[in-house]
Amino acid sequence: MIETAWRKWIFFYIPLTLFLIGILFPFYWMLITAIRPDSELYRAWRAVNNQPFWTLRPTFAHVEDLLAKTLFPRWLWNTFFIALVSTIISLFCGLLAGYALARLRFPMAGSLGTSIFVTYLVPPTLLFIPLANIIRDFQVGDTPWALILTYPTFLIPFCTWLLMGYFRTIPRELEECARIDGATRVGAMLRIIFPLAIPGILSAGIFAFTLSWNEFLYALVFLSSPERKTVSIGVVSELIRGDIYFWGQLMAGALLGSVPIACIYSFFVEYYVSGLVGSVKG
Amino acid sequence: MNHQLAGDVRSVTDVTALPHPRASHPPARVPLFENERVLAAVLLAPAILLLLVFIAYPFLMGIWLALSNTSVGNPGQFIGLANFVKAWRDSIFRTALANTFIYTAWATLLKLALGMWLAILLNRPFRAHRIVRAAVLLPFIVPTVLSTFAWKWMFDPTFSVLNWLLFHAGFIQDKLPFLSNGTYAMGCAIAVNTWRGMPFYAISFLAGLQTINPDLHEAAALDGANGRQRFWYVTWPLLMPVTVVVVVFSIIQTFADFQLVYVLTGGGPANATQILATYAYQVGVAAGQLGQGAAISLCMFPVLFVVVWIQLRYVRHLEGA
Numbered sequence: 001m002i003e004t005a006w007r008k009w010i011f012f013y014i015p016l017t018l019f020l021i022g023i024l025f026p027f028y029w030m031l032i033t034a035i036r037p038d039s040e041l042y043r044a045w046r047a048v049n050n051q052p053f054w055t056l057r058p059t060f061a062h063v064e065d066l067l068a069k070t071l072f073p074r075w076l077w078n079t080f081f082i083a084l085v086s087t088i089i090s091l092f093c094g095l096l097a098g099y100a101l102a103r104l105r106f107p108m109a110g111s112l113g114t115s116i117f118v119t120y121l122v123p124p125t126l127l128f129i130p131l132a133n134i135i136r137d138f139q140v141g142d143t144p145w146a147l148i149l150t151y152p153t154f155l156i157p158f159c160t161w162l163l164m165g166y167f168r169t170i171p172r173e174l175e176e177c178a179r180i181d182g183a184t185r186v187g188a189m190l191r192i193i194f195p196l197a198i199p200g201i202l203s204a205g206i207f208a209f210t211l212s213w214n215e216f217l218y219a220l221v222f223l224s225s226p227e228r229k230t231v232s233i234g235v236v237s238e239l240i241r242g243d244i245y246f247w248g249q250l251m252a253g254a255l256l257g258s259v260p261i262a263c264i265y266s267f268f269v270e271y272y273v274s275g276l277v278g279s280v281k282g
Numbered sequence: 283m284n285h286q287l288a289g290d291v292r293s294v295t296d297v298t299a300l301p302h303p304r305a306s307h308p309p310a311r312v313p314l315f316e317n318e319r320v321l322a323a324v325l326l327a328p329a330i331l332l333l334l335v336f337i338a339y340p341f342l343m344g345i346w347l348a349l350s351n352t353s354v355g356n357p358g359q360f361i362g363l364a365n366f367v368k369a370w371r372d373s374i375f376r377t378a379l380a381n382t383f384i385y386t387a388w389a390t391l392l393k394l395a396l397g398m399w400l401a402i403l404l405n406r407p408f409r410a411h412r413i414v415r416a417a418v419l420l421p422f423i424v425p426t427v428l429s430t431f432a433w434k435w436m437f438d439p440t441f442s443v444l445n446w447l448l449f450h451a452g453f454i455q456d457k458l459p460f461l462s463n464g465t466y467a468m469g470c471a472i473a474v475n476t477w478r479g480m481p482f483y484a485i486s487f488l489a490g491l492q493t494i495n496p497d498l499h500e501a502a503a504l505d506g507a508n509g510r511q512r513f514w515y516v517t518w519p520l521l522m523p524v525t526v527v528v529v530v531f532s533i534i535q536t537f538a539d540f541q542l543v544y545v546l547t548g549g550g551p552a553n554a555t556q557i558l559a560t561y562a563y564q565v566g567v568a569a570g571q572l573g574q575g576a577a578i579s580l581c582m583f584p585v586l587f588v589v590v591w592i593q594l595r596y597v598r599h600l601e602g603a
Contacts, residue, residue, distance in 0.1 A: 016403045023418060026432040029443065033435060044440055052443045097329035106322040114594065119337050121590050123538030125559040126583060129566045129576045130343035131336065153336045156329050186315045214425045216541040221567055232427040236545060247435050254428035265423045269416045276482065277489040
């Protein structure tokens with residue numbers, strides 16, 4: 001079929017461009033707000049000299065304020081540390097459990113798989129109040145461990161599910177060959193199957209890392225000291241004083257809190273996408 | 283196979299070892315992990331332990347809290363269903379319940395429609411499609427709280443850039459009350475949720491579209507089907523399995539959403555955007571009434587349960603077919 005040029009414009013280029021503008025505009029707006037001086041920022045929307053889409057006097061004052069006068073660098077480090085450790089714990093548990101569910105025969109394997117899938121669908125908002133009690137009983141409230149121990153509740157089911165699917169794509173014969181050549185069951189698992197599953201492990205890891213970077217409710221409820229907070233809750237609770245929003249700093253914080261995760265994502269887009277697609281495979 | 287062999291070997295050694303009572307114990311290195319049941323138990327133990335302690339136990343504790351009058355500093359006593367009765371008589375709770383359904387329904391429909399459209403656009407070959415696809419996923423990657431702040435700033439009553447745009451495009455005469463009018467505020471929350479969740483739909487659908495054999499479309503076109511008919515009779519049915527799973531995930535996430543509404547409106551103005559999770563937080567954490575708060579958040583459970591149940595039924599149905 002030959003598509004005429006104007007049809008291609010109407011049905012393809014224009015809608016796609018509009019989608020892209022809609023999707024990316026808030027990020028542009030974060031950037032332009034972060035580098036705009038306050039005098040231009042707080043200019044009423046109908047002011048005659050208002051030019052909202054660019055600035056001729058870009059400034060790094062907001063970024064400098066954010067880095068020097070707030071605990072933002074500390075929050076960034078906390079977020080990174082918590083996301084990394086909880087991802088490692090979840091990958092470890094998910095890798096072992098995923099292998100067992102995909103490869104081993106044991107009673108209740110089917111129902112165990114189903115129940116892990118069901119816990120995967122339990123949202124944090126359902127359990128945050130009792131969990132806060134448990135965190136207090138374990139005496140880890142207001143420490144990074146409160147989050148490092150609770151984030152795996154939504155990461156492990158996800159990692160297990162994803163890796164289980166991945167292990168099923170690896171032919172059983174490879175393992176059987178290794179066993180015939182004298183490898184033990186554990187040896188074959190560790191030396192043959194796990195190395196082959198590295199792409200799956202990377203997908204699960206990247207996805208889990210972004211999920212924990214994104215988490216908000218548990219961090220909000222379990223952490224209270226300003227120097228222990230993660231980026232999301234630090235920005236919410238420390239950059240808004242009373243009813244006053246410091247928009248320049250807030251947007252600088254939003255930008256700097258997003259850039260690391262966006263960079264990691266951009267290096268591993270393919271893995272992230274296969275993680276995302278795998279996460280919804282039944 | 284191998285563990286049976288190992289068993290045979292052991293029985294042989296047992297027989298030969300009979301005259302020596304000390305040697306009647308199994309050989310020192312029993313290949314324990316060759317037994318699939320033992321190995322499975324060991325491999326599953328860390329995951330199950332963590333999930334039991336941090337999901338099953340809190341779930342039971344949540345039920346206990348919901349049936350008690352626990353508050354901060356008060357251990358609480360069993361009070362039966364009083365918390366649920368109180369919630370039902372509470373007009374804010376009923377508003378929150380209704381709002382949660384409205385929010386979920388509209389956001390899911392919009393994400394489904396726009397996500398499908400975007401996926402179909404992205405499925406066509408064009409230059410720079412990799413970078414466009416990567417950019418499309420950005421709202422889903424960036425922490426929700428941070429991007430919601432950008433939206434909140436764009437909806438600001440005095441400095442809104444959207445008002446500026448609409449005014450200069452000639453659509454409005456005066457500024458729109460984005461977050462100060464209840465209906466507008468709900469619309470804004472739904473719009474931001476759609477903006478954030480649509481990429482997930484689009485990329486999942488795109489993966490589904492790429493598995494559809496182009497010959498089917500060609501055959502349908504040869505039989506005289508137009509674009510719309512090819513979508514409804516070829517693409518849509520073949521995408522159904524992906525659609526069901528994506529929608530189920532999204533309904534659960536949206537129904538139990540917290541952070542977006544908490545940051546954008548805080549449930550306001552006058553509870554017009556209050557949803558179950560924000561109300562549970564307000565009662566359970568901010569006001570310290572743990573029992574009442576736990577009861578409110580448990581009210582999400584029946585809905586989530588039904589959705590998950592439908593999902594499991596659908597998966598079984600597919601496997602059976």
